[in-house]
Every structure is written in C-alpha cells, then in structure tokens.
Amino acid sequence: MFASSFSETVPDPDDGKYHITAENFDAKAMEHVMNIVHVKTKRLPQKLDLELLAHIAVLVNYYDMKDAISFHAEIWAKAAARNKFSVKYGRDVVLRTFVARAFSDATDENFKRGADFILQHSTGPVPDIGLPTLGLADMLDERRCKAIQVMLNRINHLGRDIESHKWGCSDACRAMLLGSFLMKCRALRSSGVRLNQLQQPFVGFSFHDLTQKLSDCASSFTWYSRRDGNELNHQCDLVEFVETAVKAGKVTLEKKFDDMA
Numbered sequence: 001m002f003a004s005s006f007s008e009t010v011p012d013p014d015d016g017k018y019h020i021t022a023e024n025f026d027a028k029a030m031e032h033v034m035n036i037v038h039v040k041t042k043r044l045p046q047k048l049d050l051e052l053l054a055h056i057a058v059l060v061n062y063y064d065m066k067d068a069i070s071f072h073a074e075i076w077a078k079a080a081a082r083n084k085f086s087v088k089y090g091r092d093v094v095l096r097t098f099v100a101r102a103f104s105d106a107t108d109e110n111f112k113r114g115a116d117f118i119l120q121h122s123t124g125p126v127p128d129i130g131l132p133t134l135g136l137a138d139m140l141d142e143r144r145c146k147a148i149q150v151m152l153n154r155i156n157h158l159g160r161d162i163e164s165h166k167w168g169c170s171d172a173c174r175a176m177l178l179g180s181f182l183m184k185c186r187a188l189r190s191s192g193v194r195l196n197q198l199q200q201p202f203v204g205f206s207f208h209d210l211t212q213k214l215s216d217c218a219s220s221f222t223w224y225s226r227r228d229g230n231e232l233n234h235q236c237d238l239v240e241f242v243e244t245a246v247k248a249g250k251v252t253l254e255k256k257f258d259d260m261a
C-alpha cells in the first residue's frame, strides 16, 4: 500500500511497525480511507459532509491513492453534490467545487458549475478554506483576473472604436455616445468604481457585478435628430459595444480547465 518514499513506508526500528504521521490530517478522514484500503466497507457511511470529503481529498492526494478510493469517493462526492447549491458565494461553494474536482476530472458538471459560480461572483482571491486546494484556488484566481482584464481592455478601446466609426451613425451621434458613456462611468466613481484605475486582483469587484455596471453605462442619453423635417428620438446606444466586451471576458472565463496539479 505505502510502497513509496514516504517516511510511513519505513518500519519503526523500535517495534518494526509502520507508523503513519497523521498530525496534519483529519483523524476521521484517515479512518475512512483506512477502512477502504482494508476493505472494511461495512464501516463506511453512505454520505459524508463536504468538510470531511475535502479532508479526504487532501489525504488521498498526499498519498497518491486516488485510484484506490475512487469508487467510494465518487459516490460520496455525487451524494454531496445533490445537496442544494448555495446561491451565495462562500466557503460552501468553494468546498463543493474542490471536492468535485478532487474526485473527478475537469469535465465534471458539478465542478464546472461550482467553478463558473466562483469565477462569476468572487470579489477577490478565493477564500482560504484552511486546506490546500491542490492548485484550484490559484487556477480560479488567475482565470477570474484574466477575464476581467480582457473585458476592461475591450472597454478601454471605446475611444479608438469611436474614432474608427465602429459605433454610432454620425459624428454627432458618436460624440453623444462617447460623452454619455464617459459621464456614466464618472457617475460610478461615487460608488467607488473607477473603471480606468481597476487593477488585479480586482479586490471588491466580481466579474458579474462589473458586467452589470458596464451595462448601466451602455444606454445613451435621450436626444433628437432631425430627418426630412421630422424630429426623431435618437435610438443609438452602446449596448452592443458593452456586450462585445462582456463576451470577450466570458470566452476567457469559460475556457476548458486543465488538470489540477
């Protein structure tokens, strides 16, 4: 079982027995893993809570025992995933996502759902859950920052787009659109959002919240143009421009995940 270079593979010279140093591992998690390894499966519960499953994941990763316990771990992980998904971003979502990923691959629907929720709603680095997340937290932090940056870079190209007549139907229209957008962005400052000064890791801002704020800036002031002697309520806005930027960010957000370390 422990045929590796770990200290636990060397018998104690005093009693000739193998000792497992479990000071950093959860005792209950260790007990369940040992019961699987020693085929004492009648002692195993049908369900485990997320905390315990996460502890088992860390233990299993440390000893590289995923194959040995995968049958039971997948049953537990799937049972845990059937619990109601929290609509609030927090420790529960991070644990669910970590557990789903630890006992399956990156195509697992429960993992993808949790990862997408974190990427959309996290307002900073993934919170510490008191356990090593085997690279998951870093991976999600990096992905979230990149997606927000891609979206903001696109937004910062508005002036260039306006110059090249990409949006708006006339010079007057483009002047109105640009002025309207800049004024609405300026209004956001009162709520602490300075779009042109946001920097990674974008603490305090989720991808989801930023898309909402940008959408609010996309509508234009109401103004009137004259055509054929008639006064027309001008219809142009920057909704499509903002949607393009959000879409660029989402492409980054939704890229396939590589395997965890």
Ligand SMILES: [Zn+2]
Pocket: 168, 169, 170, 173, 174, 234, 235, 236
């Ligand atoms: Zn127009």
